[in-house]
Amino acid sequence: MxxxxxxxxxxxxxxxxxxxxxxxxxxxxxxxxxxxxxxxxxxxxxxxxxxxxxxxxxxxxxxxxxxxxxxxxxxxxxxxxxxxxxxxxxxxxxxxxxxxxxxxxxxxxxxxxxxxxxxxxxxxxxxxxxxxxxxxxxxxxxxxxxxxxxxxxxxxxxxxxxxxxxxxxxxxxxxxxxxxxxxxxxxxxxxxxxxxxxxxxxxxxxxxxxxxxxxxxxxxxxxxxxxxxxxxxxxxxxxxxxxxxxxxxxxxxxxxxxxxxxxxxxxxFPQASQQFAPVAMALGVISILYGAKLAFAQTDLKRLVAYISVSHMGFILLGIYAFNEMAMQGVVMQIIVHGISTGALFIIAGALSHRIHTRELAQMGGLWSKVPRMGAMGLIFVLASLGLPGLGNFVAEILILIGSFPSNQLLTILATIGLITATVYSLRIMQKVFYGVKHKEWKIADFGFREMVVMGSLTVVIIWLGLFPSPVLRLSENPVRNIIEKVNQSQTKSAQNEAATTDYMSVRRLMKEQHFNTKNKNVNTKE
Amino acid sequence: MSERDILRILPMMILAGGTILTMLLVAIKRNHKLTFISTLTVLAFSFISLFRTNNGLPHSIGDLLLIDRFGTYYQAIILLAAFLVSVFSYISIQNFFPEKRKEEYYLLLMIATLGAGMMVISTHFISFFVSLEVLSVSLYGLISYYRERTKPIEAGLKYLIIAAMSSAFLLFGMALVYAISGNMAFHNLADTVTHLNTPSLLMVTAGLGLMIVGIGFKLAVAPFHMWTPDVYEGASSPVSAFIASASKGAMVAVLIRIFVMADLYHFNKIMEVFVAIAVLSMLIGNLLALVQKNVKRILAYSSIAHFGYTLVALVSSREIGPQAATFYVTTYFVTILAAFGLITLISHSDREASHIKDYKGLFWRKPFLSAVFSIVLLSLAGIPLTAGFMGKYFILTAGVGGASWLLVFVLVLSSVIGLYYYLRIIATMMKRKKEKVPLARVFLVFSASGIFVLAVLGVLIVWLGVYPTWLMDLVNSLFITVY
Structure with a gap:
């Protein structure tokens, strides 16, 4: 009710x-x-x-x-x-x-x-x-x-x-x-x-x-x-x-x-999804790399952040079609942390363009001295979106990558390149907006109290998720497991004829469990 | 004709008698308001009497008429449509037609309603044709009623020529069918066809084909659609509303009767023709609407597409097609009446606001009217929370249930195309003042009754979109007797 x-x-x-x-x-x-x-x-x-x-x-x-x-x-x-x-x-x-x-x-x-x-x-x-x-x-x-x-x-x-x-x-x-x-x-x-x-x-x-x-x-x-x-x-x-x-x-x-x-x-559609998985994962990887490439090429700040979204959504597609619990948990994590980090970047971009009436990167530059609070917040979320350990996005991406590795090594390795490209385009934001040469003498206000509350709460959440992701993971663990089991059951059904596949499956399951345990241990030690 | 027969067609009798009384009233005292009130009274009495005659259905009068729940339902929605059209007509005539002789308009409107009302209960080519002519002839007058302007005259002439030609096609088709079967009742067609030799069958098929041309013209489905935009544009908005709702709705009712009673689902050739017509209507209607700059023309092209959708339902499934078509027509009635009603209210002092420019920034000046118009457009586009969505759902259900994938995919594709021009109107209404809105040119008619009717229609659209069960049940219950 x-x-x-x-x-x-x-x-x-x-x-x-x-x-x-x-x-x-x-x-x-x-x-x-x-x-x-x-x-x-x-x-x-x-x-x-x-x-x-x-x-x-x-x-x-x-x-x-x-x-x-x-x-x-x-x-x-x-x-x-x-x-x-x-x-x-x-x-x-x-x-x-x-x-x-x-x-x-x-x-x-x-x-x-x-x-x-x-x-x-x-x-x-x-x-x-x-x-x-x-x-x-x-x-x-x-x-x-x-x-x-x-x-x-x-x-x-x-x-x-x-x-x-x-x-x-x-x-x-x-x-x-x-x-x-x-x-x-x-x-x-x-x-x-x-x-x-x-x-x-x-x-x-x-x-x-x-x-x-x-x-x-x-x-x-x-x-x-x-x-x-x-x-x-x-x-x-x-x-x-x-x-x-x-x-x-x-x-x-x-x-x-x-x-x-x-x-x-x-x-x-568990069986059809199995058939579709390689294509979906490939599309995911293409989105990661293509999005990153285009993000790097943008001169419009909001457009740049939009392409970062495209790139990050690629990880989600990759993780979903890896069909294992760890990757799926990573996807759930990514859904949340991407929402927070990209949301924060859009707020910064929006606040900036509201103040200087342009979204062109070429017009910005050297803004840190003018708006130090905005710059600091920008730095946090740029680092989050490039996957710095300690912030939520790292947990998500690493879970997805580890989880999808057993499903498709080649594509996962390609996807990992996305982490490097993420560094490139993310740091470019900092460089173009807050550091670098001043193109114009803007007279603009820094983040006020309301905006600092917004950014502060986002920061708290992203750090909390980076350090203690287990409450989230625990909440989604059972639903995710149910869904994964449903898909894998259909796979075992269809694979019963091929004994070899079943062997491989059990190996995979072992690997998966091991990975997950070590991951949990890592999390625990951090705590 | 027995006493019972007369009792069964009492609503139409009231309408016919009321028309004569109103005519006498006009002869005694020429007064616009008086005639208007008399019209509303006649329509209301006719509507109420529909429910008095409800028991003892179905009742057939020879082969000519069949008064059943299906026919009564269509009569009800036609009478309601005519009622609303007269309300809008009063506003329109009062404001844009200050010349003399306003009163005859209502007589024509009532006669047209009578024609449409008789059409939906006819089960015989003769009764069908006679009531169709009653409808058409009064429409000639209605379309060109604003006779001191050029556009209405042009539109009236166009409609006259096209309607006369389509009647000729229809008659010739009927003659061919009669020559073979020796009977003109819809239900006999199915019986005679089963034991015919090939040449005779060919002739029946040809006759049906010619009738399709005639019916296609009246329904304005592609490729017989050319007259619609001109007539919609030329006629005053209430008249366009009447053509779009009552006139076409009655035609759909007849088509459903022919489909079911003559069992057209057996004629593969005929069905293929209808599939082609439906596909063409959906595509042509929506594609041509894209390039229009006149809202009334857009609505005209969109109506071509909408009757294409209706045909999709009718053609693809025998079991739920007629229900889906009826439901869709009902939702379309509500929507299109509201649309033309709005155009009547949002108008310039010298002409109706039909150009898309006239709607620029309307949202910020008349939020209520534009909100209703947005709901109407979204309903035409078939977006959830509106009646049009439920109608489209019903049609897609019929299409997917009948496995007519071609029709269903064309429907989906063309309704996405259609979405574009509906959104364009909404976006135009949302434009801000700084984007040069011509403020002074717009002359908004103030009419409490008009606003009230629009509010009711708007609520009805949303209500049907959220809670359609009652109407779906009602529509489903109509078809027990037809089968």
Whole structure:
């Protein structure tokens, strides 16, 4: 029951903020801040109340008939994985409200209405366990995001917003076709026509059909994840969006793609996913390297950060299709830390461009002496995104790389190059913006109190995740294990004919366990 | 005709009688408001009487008419549409047509409604054709009613010629079918066809083909769509709304009857033709809308696409196709009425605001109207939370259920194309003042009733998008008798 209230809370406070915008500019901000704080509070309570060890099951669930004639229901449920996503959503919600506190001065009420509605849609995606409902929320988050970009965006906003909308809508419709086909196949097999995720699991589908259906989902999710070659909407959307929009895009919207792959694609189509794994991992590696290369070539600060996102999302795709627990845990970690570190970089970029009215790197340079606090914060998050040990991104990337090594050595080695390129493009940001030659004498204000609170809390979280990642890992451990087992079961089923493969599998499993144990030990010693 | 027969078609009787009474009223006292109220009263009484005659259905009157829940449902939505159209017409005539003789408009509107209402209960070529002509002839008058301007005259003439030609096609097709089968009732077609030799079958198929041309013109599906943009642009917005909703909706109802009763699903050739028409309509409608700068023309092209979607449902599945088509038509009624209603309200002093430029920055001056317009456009695009999404879902379900992959993929592709021009209108409304919004040129009609109707329609669109069960159940229940 609490889950539906989360969504009602977000939507309701959005409407309230819109109404409040008629009288005051501050009131909508306060309303959405309070609502997000509430949300965070509720999610943390759910987290604390959840019994350790049961994270694999649904911590909380809510089912209500919606369109019974078609087997559509409102089915929401949260397990450890969803809880983590909700934590991220509410935290980044607070951050984005605070980050746009002074940036947005026109139609503040409507802005916050859209902001809260995006968050509601995202929350819905993270909770939906009915495929129709999933699609509903999936589309629902597009419209307010479209408005956020096209109303409060920068010079080329209409183009960017339309491109964003068309990409996601087209891919979403493909997913919807897959969902419908799945619905009919399941109905034809069992006589029960339903969109219920748990009932659709284990539907008997002919392998080639399953592969096609999976592609519908995969295209929708990889467009969101901005995997090369479906990434081209992302740099535009990121660059043109207002700061809060960029933060939500990077921290949350992209993650719905990753979550969708983990929650829906792998369990629904385990065998097809196995077939697709090499391609997906290769695409992941291409995204890592291509994104890094393009990030290095950008002259627009926000565009640069956008390509960093593309590169980091490549790690997620690589890790998901490695099909082992360690890599998957790394993916979960990466989802969170990328949200925080890239979100922080977007806030810095947004704050800078708000002050000097340009995003061109060539115009910046030598800003450290002017804005030392901003520079210091920039340094922290640049180091985080290049994967410095002690910060969260290191944990995530190293887990993904170690985890995917047994699955595909060559691709993992190539992906490791991404760590080096990350250093190059990340340090370039510092060099071009904060160090180097002064091109202009800017007279600008440093981060104020509000901004320091925002950046400070992000810093605390990223360091905390870097040093003590185990609470997060523990929460996602069981759900991730369930999903991995489901995929690997289907693999063992298909591999029973080939005895050799089974041998290899057991070796792999041993290796995996060993790695994980040593990893845990490392973590413990750090503690 | 027995007493029971008359009782069953009481709603149409009321409409016909009410039209005559209103005409007499006009003869006695020429008063715009009075005529308007009389029209609303007649439509309302006709609507209420639909429910009085509900028991004892289905009831057939010879082969000519079949009054069943399906027909009654379509009559209900047509009457509601006509009701809303008259509300918008009152606003439009009052503000843009200050010349004399405003009253006859309502008579034409009622007669057109009568034609549409009879069409949906006809099960025979004769009753079909007669009611179609009643509808068309009054539409000629309606389209060119603002007779002191050039565009409406042009549009009226175009519609006259095209409609007359399509009627000729329709008649010739009927004649061919009659020559072979010796019967003009829809349901007899299925029986006679089963034991025919090849030449006769060919002739029946040719007859059906010619009828498709005629029906295609009225439905404005590609490649018979050319008249739509001109007529939509030339006619006043309420009339365009009536053509888009009541007139085309009635045609869909007849088509569903022919499909089901004459069992067209058996004729592979005919079905292929319909597949081609659906594909062409979706693509042409959406592609041509991309280059339009006039909102009414955009809506015209989008209506071509939307009736293509409707055909997708109808063609691909015998089991749920008719339901999906009916549901979709209903959601389209609500949406398109709201769209044209908005255009009526957002208008210049000398002409309707139909150019896309007129909408620049509207969001910041008239947030309510533009919010409703955004909802309408999103519903036309089929985005969740709106009625159009549920309609599209229903159609895709029919398409995927019938495994018509070609149609389904074209639908998906073309609706993504369609999204672009709907978004463009929304983006235009969102543009800010600094981007040179011509403030002074816009003349917004203030009308409490218009705003109220739009609010109701907007709420209805969202409500159907969130909670469509009741309408889906209602629509599903209609088809028990047809089979």
């Amino acid at each position: 609490i889950l539906i209230w989360l969504i009602i809370l977000l939507t309701g406070s959005g409407l309230l903020a819109w109404l409040a915008g008629r009288w005051s500019n501050t009131l909508p901000r306060v309303i959405s801040l309070v609502a997000n704080l509430f949300l965070l509070g509720i999610v943390i309570t759910m987290w604390l109340k959840s019994v350790p060890g049961t994270e694999g099951q649904w911590v909380s669930s809510y089912t209500h008939a919606w369109v019974p004639g078609f087997g559509i229901q409102i089915k929401l449920a949260a397990d450890g994985l969803s809880l983590l996503m909700l934590l991220l959503t509410s935290f980044m919600g607070i951050i984005s409200v605070l980050a746009s506190w002074k940036e947005i001065n026109k139609n503040v009420g409507f802005f916050h209405f859209n902001l809260m509605l995006v968050l509601a849609g995202i929350t819905g995606v993270f909770l939906a366990l009915d495929l129709f409902l999933l699609y509903f929320f999936w589309e629902l988050m597009l419209i307010p995001m479209y408005f956020l970009i096209s109303i409060w965006g920068h010079e080329n906003k209409t183009y960017a917003a339309t491109k964003f909308f068309l990409f996601t809508q087209a891919s979403g419709l493909l997913m919807f076709l897959s969902i419908l086909a799945l619905y009919f196949i399941h109905g034809a097999n069992t006589g029960v026509y339903t969109f219920d995720y748990e009932q659709l699991l284990g539907t008997n589908i002919a392998p080639n059909v399953a592969f096609l259906l999976m592609m519908g989902f995969v295209i929708a999710f990889t467009v969101k994840l901005s995997t090369v070659p479906l990434h081209s909407w992302l740099p535009d959307a990121h660059t043109q969006a207002p700061t809060a929009g960029s933060v939500i895009l990077a921290a949350l919207l992209l993650k719905t793609g990753a979550y969708g792959l983990i929650r829906f694609v792998l369990p629904l």
